[in-house]
Amino acid sequence: MGCQKHRDDLDDSRFSSESCVCEVVRAIRDIQDARQDEECHDCKDCFAEPLGDLDGPRRRNADTRVFTLTSKKGKPFFAFFSPDEMDYCDSGCVSIYFRVEDVFDSCCARLRVLAPLDDEREPVNLASDEGISLKQVCKVENFRKTRSCITVDLNEFIAVQCIKDVDLDVCP
Numbered sequence: 001m002g003c004q005k006h007r008d009d010l011d012d013s014r015f016s017s018e019s020c021v022c023e024v025v026r027a028i029r030d031i032q033d034a035r036q037d038e039e040c041h042d043c044k045d046c047f048a049e050p051l052g053d054l055d056g057p058r059r060r061n062a063d064t065r066v067f068t069l070t071s072k073k074g075k076p077f078f079a080f081f082s083p084d085e086m087d088y089c090d091s092g093c094v095s096i097y098f099r100v101e102d103v104f105d106s107c108c109a110r111l112r113v114l115a116p117l118d119d120e121r122e123p124v125n126l127a128s129d130e131g132i133s134l135k136q137v138c139k140v141e142n143f144r145k146t147r148s149c150i151t152v153d154l155n156e157f158i159a160v161q162c163i164k165d166v167d168l169d170v171c172p
Helices: 003-009 020-034
Strands: 064-071 097-104 108-117 142-153 157-166
Touching: 020 064, 020 097, 020 157, 064 142, 097 142, 142 157
Parallel strands: none
Antiparallel strands: 064 097, 064 157, 097 108, 108 142
């Protein structure tokens, strides 16, 4: 489902000149902020509302829509989180998973870096000498919030993929 379909459905002039990635990240933020209790939708893309509908059965306590970004070179965008934030950091302290905290100006966003965890809530090391290990990405099932944030220009990405709605106990 392309972004243009959603853009046509919205009666909001702020979307007229923004990139698709910027539009999606703004929508994620709005969904996280709204936390409305509406009917379930079958569409499992970034525009699924309300927050908690992305994974099928609604998670009423979800406060975050986890997503990834793809660079213009077609590679997963990654950021580092501080090793002193976790009891471990042999996990590489690098992540491709984010939570949007704010979108401002001309498609700039403040993103919180999320630590990747496996199904037993153990850290997953995504880093390899060649970049991000796609084998390791398949092991990620859970996430932990970090205090590390990054500000990005959303116009520098070609894709956004929503992964999961989760409760990270983020302050409102």
